[in-house]
Amino acid sequence: FNTREPQSGEKQGSVVSQTPAAGAVVNAYSTLECTLAFPSKGDGKKVYGLITQELPKYAYPLDVRLEAIYPSGLTEEIVSLKHPGGTLTIPYYQEPGTVLVLNILNKEVGRFEVTK
Numbered sequence: 331f332n333t334r335e336p337q338s339g340e341k342q343g344s345v346v347s348q349t350p351a352a353g354a355v356v357n358a359y360s361t362l363e364c365t366l367a368f369p370s371k372g373d374g375k376k377v378y379g380l381i382t383q384e385l386p387k388y389a390y391p392l393d394v395r396l397e398a399i400y401p402s403g404l405t406e407e408i409v410s411l412k413h414p415g416g417t418l419t420i421p422y423y424q425e426p427g428t429v430l431v432l433n434i435l436n437k438e439v440g441r442f443e444v445t446k
Contacts, residue, residue, distance in 0.1 A: 331419040333380050336367035343367065343378065343423060359391055359414045366421055376425050383432060383440050387415040394434050396420055401427040 336342050349363040350356060368378040381396070391412035399405050408430070409420060422430060424444045432440040 331380060331421050332363065332365045333368040333378070333421070334365060336369060340367045342369045359412075361416075368421070376423050377444060377446060379422050379424070379444060381418075381420045381422065381430060381432065381440075381442050383418045385413065385415045385418055385434070385439075388413075390414070392434050393436075394418065394432070395436075396422075397431045397433065398422075398424060399429040399431060401425065 334346070336344075337346075340346055344367050345364055346367045347363075347365045356362070366378075368380070371377070391414045393410065394413045395410040396408045397405055398408050408422065413434075418432075420432075422444070424430070426444050426446050428444040430442040430444065431438055432442070
């Protein structure tokens with residue numbers, strides 16, 4: 331994922347370009363590029379952001395999970411996927427104070443605090 335400021339007529343949080351094009355057939359675990367229109371400032375309650383983590387290359391795709399621990403203490407799974415390693419980017423739209431926890435094979439590999 332990549333991000334940029336929304337341009338004329340683009341809705342914030344929407345996909346504004348992707349490679350390969352929608353509907354294209356690709357091999358499993360191919361690298362895809364998706365650009366999202368993220369404003370630099372949120373709506374005052376939540377903010378947009380992008381987690382970027384460099385992972386070692388794996389012999390086969392491993393289970394990756396991102397969880398949110400909200401300021402209230404509630405924990406929720408945001409996304410789970412298989413990833414072959416290399417650059418991992420995951421977009422988010424969360425309230426400040428939320429802690430995002432990245433796990434690979436149920437082992438924590440990163441924590442990211444959402445700030446304004």
